[in-house]
Amino acid sequence: MNTMNVKSAEFVTSALNPSQYPPSGSPEIAFGGRSNVGKSSLMNTLLGRKNLVKTSSTPGRTQTINFFLVNDRFYFVDLPGYGYAKVRMTVRKSWGPMVEKYLKASQGLCAVVVILDIRRSPNQGDHDLLAWLAHYKIPALVVLTKADKLKKHKQDKQRNAIARELSTDPFSLILFSAATGLGKRELWAAIEALL
Numbered sequence: 001m002n003t004m005n006v007k008s009a010e011f012v013t014s015a016l017n018p019s020q021y022p023p024s025g026s027p028e029i030a031f032g033g034r035s036n037v038g039k040s041s042l043m044n045t046l047l048g049r050k051n052l053v054k055t056s057s058t059p060g061r062t063q064t065i066n067f068f069l070v071n072d073r074f075y076f077v078d079l080p081g082y083g084y085a086k087v088r089m090t091v092r093k094s095w096g097p098m099v100e101k102y103l104k105a106s107q108g109l110c111a112v113v114v115i116l117d118i119r120r121s122p123n124q125g126d127h128d129l130l131a132w133l134a135h136y137k138i139p140a141l142v143v144l145t146k147a148d149k150l151k152k153h154k155q156d157k158q159r160n161a162i163a164r165e166l167s168t169d170p171f172s173l174i175l176f177s178a179a180t181g182l183g184k185r186e187l188w189a190a191i192e193a194l195l
Helices: 039-047 089-105 124-135 152-166 184-194
Strands: 009-015 028-033 065-070 074-078 109-117 140-145
Touching: 028 039, 039 065, 039 074, 039 109, 039 140, 039 184, 065 089, 089 109, 089 124, 109 124, 109 184, 124 140, 140 152, 140 184
Parallel strands: 028 074, 028 109, 109 140
Antiparallel strands: 009 065, 065 074
8 A cells, every 4th residue: 555646745825714715626635633733744744745834833823724735636724723722812713613614615625634642632622623524524534643652552542542532433543653654654545535
């Protein structure tokens, strides 16, 4: 099982509302998760780029919806992170409507990669996002990042605990590490199947 051959990946635009989205028609894979969950690192790892998606040590940096065109064929869409306390309340309040508007308005959305830190239990934002996706019948790929921070037996234990909390099969959760590349092939295979 090979990973996608990423020939080109480029930043296209940042959007606050649907009028600013790129012209529809191309398939889109969106990425969502709480602030500081490793979303930018995951996207950069998938694309084989160092800093295409800006990573920041300051959580809550992404406050717009960012579109990246991959292989001139489909978009990766970076949704703003949620649940970071230090972000101004107005920004936190705008997160829900902005993301929900995108989920409703996007013509090409194929799936949302929902990113959870394997070391933490899902929070309210995670549950809200998964509930919206179920409501709008949008496939969710749940990925547990930072797997390299835990030993193998601890990974399995955490995956089982998170699966119980999400009422899902533990093996539907993809273990991922930007540091080691763990899960990159599985995630690309799942994304390609949905494109």
